[in-house]
Amino acid sequence: MPMEITPTATDSFKSQEYFINMGPQHPATHGVLRLLLTIDGEIIKKVEPDLGYIHRSIEKMCERDSYQQIVHLTDRMDYLSSHINNEAVCLVVENALGLEVPERVKVIRTIIGELTRIASHCLWWGVMGMDLGAFTTFFLGFRDREMINDIFEETCGARLTMNYNVPGGLMLDIHPNFVNRVKKFVAHFKTKIPEYDELITGNIIFQKRTKGVGILSREDAISFGASGPVARASGYSCDVRKYHPYSALDKVTFTESLKTGGDTLARYEVRIREMWESLSIVEQLIDNIPEGDHRVSTNAVIKLPAGEYYQKVETARGELGVYVISSGTKSPYRLKFRSPGFSNLSVLNHIAVGSKIGDLVAIMATIDLVIPDIDR
C-alpha cells in the first residue's frame, strides 16, 4: 500500500517538478484516498491514486457468510447509498430463487431508494461548496439531509446504514408516520433546491471555477467505464433505472438527466437535476403504496441454485453490479461487487493532467467518490 516517493531513473522527473502527497488525511479527498501528485508550479503533471487504506476484504468475507449476512456487509461499502446496495443483493437472491416479492415491497424499496439518493446528493452539494470555499453550503445541505435521516430513523431504525432490506422483502413494515413525513419533506425540499441554485449555481466565481474544467469526452467516459452522473454529464445515456429497471422503477415516469459538456459544471447540473427527478418519483409513488405483506418468507438457510447471476442497480454514484457465482451452497462461491467509484476514479488522471491544484479539488468534488466503495 504505501509507495516510496523517491524518483527513480525510470520516472520522467524533470528538474522543475516535485511530488506532493494529497492525503490520506486531507480535507478535500472525502475519505482515505492518497493521491501522489507530480506538480510543476501550479500545473499538475500526473495524478496517481494509492488505494487500500480502508480495504476490508468484503469479497472474501462474502465467501464465508450467508446471504442475509452479506446484506449487512453491503451497507458499509457506499455508505451514502446503503439502502440501494442492500437492495442490489436482495434482488440478486430473489431473482435467482425466482421469488416474487409483493408490490408493496417494491414500491417502498423504490421510495426509500430515491430518498437515499436525495440525501446523498444533499451531502455532495454541501461538501462541494465547502471544498470550493463557500462554507455555508455545508450547513444548508446537512439541514435538509437531517430531515431524511429522521424519516429513516423512525422507519428503518438507523440513519446511515439502514439494513432494512432482507431477501424476500423488508424487515418490518413502514411506520404509520412514514407517508406524512415523506410528503412534508417533499413539499419542504421543493422550496430548497431553488435556494441552492440561488446561492451557488449562478455565482460568477463558482461558474468560473467549474466551467470548462476537467472535460471528459463521451468516448473516454465509455472507455474508462464511467457510470452515473459522471458519464451522463458527458452525454452517455446509461441510467440503469431506465435500461434495466428493477423494483417499482418501471411504473414511474422520469427523465434521465443528460448533459453534453462533460466538464465540472455539467456534472454539477446533472446531480441537481437528479434531485428534482428523484423528488418527482417519490411524489408519484408515495400516495399509492399498495396494501399487502411486507415480506415473503424464505428458508432460514438460503441456497441459490448453481449458476451465475448478475444484478445492476443505480446508486447515487453510478452503476453498482453484484456478480454471484453460486455452487449451490449456503455461501456464494465467488461474489464480486462492481463498484461505480472504482471506475470513476480511473478517469481522474486523464482529466486532471494539465489543470491546476484548485481545479483538482473541483474535479474530485464532482466525481463524488466514496472511498469505502472503491476499496471494499
Place this chain on the structure above:
Amino acid sequence: MPEGVAGIAEMILIALVYLGIFSVAGLFLVLVERRVAAWFQLRIGPNRVGFQGILQTLADALKLVSKELTGTVRADKFLYNLAPYFVIISALMAMSVLPFSKEFHAFDINIGVLFLIAISSIGVIGILLGGWSSNNKFALIGAMRSGVQTISYELSVGLSLLTMVLISGSLQLSAIVEVQKNGWLIVQGHIPAVIAFMIFMISGTAETNRAPFDIVEAESELGAGFHTEYSGMKFAYFFLAEFINMFIIAAIAATVFFGGWLSPFGITESLPWLGVFWFLLKTFVLVFLMMWFRWTFPRLRVDQLLTLEWKYLLPVNLVNIVAMALIVWLNLTIQF
C-alpha cells in the same frame, strides 16, 4: 523630568495603550466573526462563556498559550521564530496612525495614507518567511501564492486611495477627515468615489488574504497553507494579525470614504468625544461586510485572482483616477 526621558516614557505609554487596543480588538473580532458565521449558517455560535460568549476568545487564548510549541526538524530556526513578529509589528504600526477621534490620534504624520500603504507591504514578508522556513511543501506553496497575491493587490489599494486624495488634497489623515465636514468623501466624489470604494473593498479583502481570496490558506486544498507548521502562541500571532488587518482595512475605508470620526450631518458635533463611537460604528459595519463576503462566496483560483487584478481592476482604477481628476478640476464635486 528631563525631556528625553519624558519623551520615551510617553512613547512607551502610547505603545502599551495600543497593544491593549490590539489585543482587545483582536479578541472581540474573533468572537464577532464566529457569531456572524453562525448566524449565516443557521446556528448559534459560542454563547456560554461569559455574557453572550464575550470571554470565549479569552478562553481560547489561554488554551493556545498552554500548547506545545512544535517545529519541524529541518526548519530554519531563526526565520521560523522571526516570521510571526513581522505581521504583528506591521499591524501595530498601521494601527497607530488611525484617527479614532480628533484628540485620540497617536501619530498624525503628514504622509498618513502613504505610510499606511507602505506598512501593509511589510506584513507579506512575515508570510513568506513563515512558509519558506517551515521546510514543508504545502507551506511553501501557500507562501508563494500569498506573495504573488499581496504584491498585485497593493497596487489597487494604493490607486483607489489616491483617487480620494485628489479631492482632499492632502495625505494627512486628520486633514482628510476635516475635508469631510462638507460631506463624506464618497458623496463628494459621487461616481468615481463609489467605484474607488468598491475597488478598495475588493483589494483590501485580497490584501488580508480573506475569502474569497483566501487561496493562501485554502483549507480545503493544502491543509493550512503557510501556517501549517505553526502551533500555540506563534499561530495565535498570525491568526490575530489577520483579524487586525481586516480591522485596519475597514478603518481606512471608514476614514477616507465615510467621514472617520465625524457624525452624519453633524448631529453630535458639540460632543467631540463621541467621535470614537462613530468611528468604531462605521468600521464595524465594514467589518461585517467583509465577513459577509467570507461566508457566502466560493474562493477564486489563483490565476483567476491575478487576472481579476491585472486585467480588470487596474485599468478600471486608472481610468477612474483620470475621471476623478476631471471632476475635481471642473468643480463638479458635491459639497454641503
Place this chain on the structure above:
Amino acid sequence: MTNEGLQKCINGWFPEQEAGALEFTEEGSQFLNITVQPGQLHQLMWQLKSDSETHFDYLFCLSGVDWCGELGVVYHLESTTHRHIAVVKVKTGDREHPVLDSVCDIWATAEFHEREVFDFFGITFNNHPNLKRLFLTEDWVGFPLRKDYEDEVNMIIK
C-alpha cells in the same frame, strides 16, 4: 441482438479449425457466455469491440475467479449502441505463474481492474502499463482471494 444472433456472428469470425476452441453456453446464466483460450483472448476482444454488429465498447465488470484448479477472468461486456450484453471467460491451468493478455489497450477501465486481479489472484497480464499491487502493501505475500490462501491471523473461518 439476441444471444443466438451474437453466437452466430462471433462464430463466423474464426476459421473452421479454431472455431472449436470457443465454447458458447447460456445455461446457468442470463447472458451469452463465451469461453475462449488464452491465446485467442486479445484477438477476440478486439473483434468484439471493433465490429459494428457487436460493438461491445463498455467493459463494465472484470472479475478474477479461482475455479479450484484453474484461475480465470470473467469479462462482462455491454454495447452502448445495441445494448446487448455478453460474458467472456478465460481460464489458465498454471497456478504457479498464470499469465494472460491485458485488454488495457482496448478498454481503458481494464487498467485498474487488472491490477486488482493481479493483487488478489496473482495473474500477470502481458502489456499492462503499470502492473503492481493495488490494495495490499507492496510486500504482502500471497494472493488472498485464491481458495488455497491461508492466513492464521487475518482470516476467521467459522
